[in-house]
Amino acid sequence: MVEYIGEHLWAGQLGHALAIVSLVGGLLGTLGFFLGTARHSGEWIRVGRIGFRLHSVAVLGIVMTLFTMLFNHWFEYDYVWKHSNLQMPLKFIASCFWEGQEGSFLLWTFWHMVLGNVLMWRMSKGRGSAPDTSSWEAPVMTVISSVQVFLAVMLLGIYVGDVRVGSSPFLLIRELPENIGLPWTAMANYLSAIPQFADGRGLNPLLQNYWMVIHPPTLFLGFAATLIPFAFAIAGLWRGDKRGWIAPALPWTYFGIMILGTGILMGGAWAYEALSFGGFWAWDPVENASLVPWLTLVGAGHLMLVNKRKPTALFSLYLLTLITFILILYSTFLTRSGVLGDTSVHSFTGDGMLPGLLLFLLFYITLSVMMLLGRPSDRRFFVGVSLALLAIGVGFGIQVQAILLFGTICMGTLIGAYRKGFASTEPEESLWSREFWLFIGSLVLLLSAVQITFSTSVPVWNMLLEPLSPVFWWIADHTNSNFFRELADARLAPPGDAIAHYNKWQIPFAFIVTMLVAFGQYLRWKDSDLKQFRKQIGVSVILALALTILAVFLLQYTLPEWNLIALLFSALFAITANALYIPRVLKGRLTNAGPSVAHVGFALVLLGALISTSRQNEVSRNTRNMDLRFLNEGFDNSEDILLYRGDTLLMGDHFVHYREKHQEGVNLYYAMDYFAKEPRDYAMDDTVRVGDMLFASRDDHRAGPHFLKDQPDHWTPIEGFSRRALWYTPEWSSYRPGSKVFELAPFIQINPRFGNVAEPSTKHWLDRDLYTHVRYADMTLASDTADDTWMPDRLFDKQEGDTIITPSAMAIIDSVYLVNDSVTRAMLGDRYTVYAAHIRVRDLYLRDRWFEAKPLVIYADGQPVMGKAAELGPLRIRYSLATVEFPKGPIMGHSGPMPGTETQRTKIGLNVAEAEFLVLQAIVFPGINILWIGCVLMFLGTFMAVRQRIIAKPKQK
Amino acid sequence: MKRSHIIAIVIIAVSIGALVGSLYDSSTYADLDQALAHPGKEYHVVGTLDRSQEIVYEPSLNASLTTFSMRDLEGKTCKVHLNKAKPQDLERSERLVLIGKANEQGEFEARDMLMKCPSKYNEENRVEG
Structure with a gap:
């Protein structure tokens, strides 16, 4: 055995041991609570409690051990080495913790453990610690403990035969299967001898921001919370008490809705603020995977409200409650097993977790169906x-x-x-009862979830359809249908335009749901007095209609966008109806206002999303009238703007000016100033250029939006002007930059290991945001040796007489000659030879505009030593001569001319560089604050409702 | 007919509609041969960057056009026009998924591209010693 130096083996051993303890504790908990329920035995419940507490202590221990390892930078551990490094600020240690597969499982199991303990504490409160076999504690904790067993196995990382079970964060790098047997693992001092071990690889730069600190724990707490209603539902079926569990599960369900909803929206905020996706929601499979359980959980929560009063649609309630947790497992399976593969940009790779995750999922599907x-x-x-x-x-x-x-x-x-x-024998509920429409709403949520799941699961379909392929071939051959042929091929890809696909389906669902959200609360349980209903809701309808008309007018929605207008109305209706519910029905009593506030928040989120995405404006559309010769008609070529350093261009409501770039830490900032857009005033006799013509102003006037409108009244064409006048006369424009209003500095995070990442910079106003990010930029910084005002040189190997065409200019190499005048010779002496190229340059954007460039190169002893570049400011181009090679003299011994005359001409290497520029994408998102306000209200409203339920409970007893 | 039956029928109808709709809207993975044989039809093509050809990106001409060559999994190469600014790490990419269609000239016009760069999971064998 090798005695390794510098390793902290105790941590890994402790971690492994604790992982086993947590598994044993979980098993003991499951067994104890199971037998406690099955045999109505208080003694077994005690055993279960001991088991779960043991498990809890172990999980806490694992978390602390992993933190200790990350905190102390023990890079001999694979997880620490992969996810952290020495430069990492302290606050990001937490992000390292849950960046990896194992850490995020640990986070999930940690929250289950915490929630399980709170549940145990609450359910045994007031009865001392004596187990009560009639309480929900034992059956609910059985389910929770069993889930913990699965998660504990996932973190085990041991080998049973050749199969690895789970994946442990406590593995040493030298213990990784791919490293075992490598020579370096036999070195006792490998940690100090091999430089790679001195520092870890660090966190992906995309993840190095505070969102990564707060988003995953919130989301995973939300995921964990869905286990509780699931456990209660199973417990209810187990006990044969089909509705008794609803009351205790209800606050937990809304807690889950609140936390999971917040977690999802935080993900959206993160994408919007810190990632360069160009929006807050992209219908990415990973995003969908968290949204779908939330939808079903909301449906379950609302059916619980119905069924707490009387059994209506009880089966749907079970279905939604059970499916929510199953969908959590399914999304875990989708995003972590590697199934999504090429379809998502940010899913985990497989790591051989597929069979384990699949068993986990199938077990709880089987359990759910069996219990029903x-x-x-x-x-x-x-x-x-x-x-x-x-x-x-x-x-x-x-x-x-x-x-x-x-x-x-x-x-x-x-x-x-x-x-x-479950089939109901009771008469159907009235059409105008609250329970009926709550039921409909929950089903619509379920359908919406089903549709998203279908589309997100395309890679799974491919796997499932494969055995059916012969059937599809048969149908395809008999119907000659391409659709079935593609099914048979089982090579389906996600919808090409995901956003359009999901919007097409989800807008109608959202419309129905928001309509129900609007009038649902106004209906009474059992049956409603329609006259009173109309009276109460009338004002909201009229107000919503008025607001819709106003919004359609202001935001210029047109008839083909009828589906958006419909959603606009229903969202506004939901807002007005729920806001007015508080004064009109609740008479201003805020204690019961939670649902209304949450509903207003939900509708605001939809309204904000609708307005900001349907009316987003890519102001960075190419405003430079460049010759887009290679363009394809189907392409939308105009997303991005090109800004040379020092340029000031009109972009949307502002002039944007690219001022400078600078580095701070690992970030390269591109500082941009924004100037107000002000009308341009022309004075009498001012001249302007429009196309190939010049005009003189007849009077003092303010420019209008179009030259053609201004021209008859204010401008006289100039006849017979010189070419020079044409080149140097400024172009007509209707606006000029005013005073500086704000700055934005989008940046690129430089990370040689993971690749550089562009991060946006956003200007927030009350009514809109301006979101900008750098799409392409030069990343050299000015230093003693490098000049950052030009883009990198491109070398052209050419000959005298050749032309070089670059985007803005065409250069003709007229002649190459030796500079042999007496002044130069006297200055440089005999060792040096100076060559010059005479280049004529034609502006490709202004007709007949020619320039001359004379770059020089100095040779010493046959080698180029330095040069003098020729810069053409107006063309933003620089020519520098790299090499010159004169033809050899006529080769003796040949008769007649050489084949091909090329060899007779002078060869040169010419470097061409453009002035430094960057490519910027800028999008205005109007009304995005409506969305964020909605998020806050939704959180607050749900919080109020949960609090109300928890406080109100003792009073009922 | 009871109201619950109507609801059940509507739900089943919408579910089937959603299923067929999502299958119908879904695109297809294809190799270059298939994509080039059906110009104008949208495909997902998986492949790698063909490093023997130059990546052309002339932002001053068109900031949203990158032209390069890709090699599909069958080894066939094709010129690709990507309607996007050149991704920062295109040269480093190890796998590309192009979403778009072929044109009549036998070139692929990509509307979008997913790019997998060497991920942290592929650097395990880094230690030699």
Whole structure:
């Protein structure tokens, strides 16, 4: 054995040991609570509690151990080396913790552990610590403990035979399978001897901001919170008490809605503020995976409100509650198993987690379906079938077929379970009852979730469809349908235009949901007095209509956008109706106003998203009238603006001026000044250029928006002007830059390891944002040796008489000659030879405008030593002569001319550089603050409602 | 007919609509041969950057046009016009997914591109010693 130097082995050993303890604790907890429930045994519940507490202590220990390792930079550990480095500020240590697969699992299991303890504490409060077999504690904690067992296994990272089970963050780099046996692992002093171990690789620069500190814990707390209603629903089915669990689960459900919603929106805010996606929501699979469970959780929460009063649509409630947690597992599977592969920009790679994650998911699907079956014999039969399928699938290597069959059986079983145990015998609820519309709303949310899941799951479809391929081929051959042919090929890709696809489906759903949000609260339970309903809601409708008309007028919505106008109305209706609900129905009592406030917030989020995305304006559209020769008609070529250093261009409502660039730490900032747009005043006799013509002003006047309108009244064409006059007369423009209003400095984070990352800079106003980011820029900085005012040189190998065409200019190499005058010779002496090129340069954008350039190069002893470049300011171009090679003299011994005359001409290497520039994308997002205000209100409203439920509970008793 | 039946039918109809709709809207992964054989039809093409050809990006001409050559998984190469500014790390990319269609000239016009750069998971074997 090698005695390694400098390792901190105790941490890893402690971590591994604690991981095993957490697993054992979880198993003990599951077993204790399970038997406690099954046998109504207080003693077993005690065992369960001990197990779960043991598990809790272990999880806490794991978290602390990993933090200690990260904090002390123990780079012998793979996780520490991969996710942190020495320069990392302290605040980002937390981000390193959950950047990786293992750390984020740990975060998830940590929150389950915390919530589990709060639940245990709350459910046994007031009864001392004596276990109460009638309390919900035991069955609920059984489910929670069992989930913890799965997560503990995921973090185990041990080998059973050749199969690795889970993945541990406590692995030493030298213990990684790919490193075992490498010579360096036998070096005792490898940590100090191999330079790579001195510092870790650090956090991906994309993730180095405070959002990465706050977003993941919030999101994972939201994920964790969905486990509680799930556990309660299972407990209810287990006990045969189909509605008793609703009241205790309700505050937790809304807690989950609040936290998960906040987490999702934080993700959007992060994307908007710090990433260069160009918006806050892109319908990326990873984003969708967090949105879908939220939608079903909201549906479940609302059906709980109904079913707490009387059993209506109880089956739907179970379905939504159970599916929410299953969707959390499914999204974990999608984003972490590597299934998404090429379809998402920010999913984790597989790392061999697929089988484990799939089992995790299938286990809870089986559990849910089984519990929905009322009769024990049915349950046993279903579990038997599921296990048989698992055995067949794994045994014969036909997992996909087995899963397909399992899915079909589950569907059938669900229908059977509904008919046997849930089909209502009671008369249907009234059409104008609150419960009916809450039910409809929940179903619409479910459908919306289903649609998003379908589209996000395209890579999964490919896998599932593959065994069906012969069937599809058969159909395709018989119907000659391309659609089925593509299905048979099983090479489906996500929708090409994801945003258009999702909007098409989700706008109608959003419309229905917001309409229901608007009038739902005005309906009474059981049945409503329609006269009173109309009276109460009338004002809101009229107000919403007025606001819609105003908005359509101000934001210039047109008839083809009828679907957007409809959503605009329904969102405004939801806002006015819920805002007016507080004074009109609640008479200003704020204690019960939580739902109204949350609903206003939700509608504001939708309204803000609708306005800001449908009316986003890419002000960076190319305003330079450049010759876009290579363009394709289908391309939208005009997204970005090109700014030379020192340029001032009109962009949207401002003039933008690229002032300078500078480096701070790892960030390269591009400082941009924005000037007010002011009308331009022309005085009498001013001359301007428009196209190829010159005009003189007849009077003092203020320029209008178009020259053609101004010309008859104010401008006289000038006849017979010189070419020079044409070149140097300023172009007509209707605006001029006024005073400086603000600055923005989008930046590029330089990271040689992960690649450079452009981060946006955004100017916020009350009614809109200006979002800018650098798309392309030169990243050299001025130093003693480098000049940063020019872009990198491009070398052209040419000959006398050749032309070089660059974007703005065409250069003709007239002649190359030796500078041999007496002054030069006297200055330089005999050692040096000076060559010059005479170049004529034609401006490609202004007709007949020619320049001359004479770059020099000085040779010493046959080598170029220095040169003098020729800069053409108006063309923003620089020519410098790199090499000169005169033709050899006529070669003796040949008769007649040489084949090809090229060899007779002088060869030169000419460097061409453009003035430094950058390419900027700038988007105005109007009304984006409506969205953020909505987020805050949604959070506050849900918080009020949760608080109200928790406070109100003791009073009911 | 009971109201619940109507609701059930509507739900089933919308679900099937959503399923078929999402399958119908979905694009197809294809190799260059297939994409070039169907100009004007949108495909996702997976491949790598063809490093033997120059990447042309002339921002002063068109800031949103990058031209390069890609090699698909079958080894076929094709000239690509990407309607985007040149991504910062294109040269380093190890895998490209182009979304777009072929034109009549046998070139690929990409509307969008996903790019995978050497990720942290691929640097495990870095230590030699």
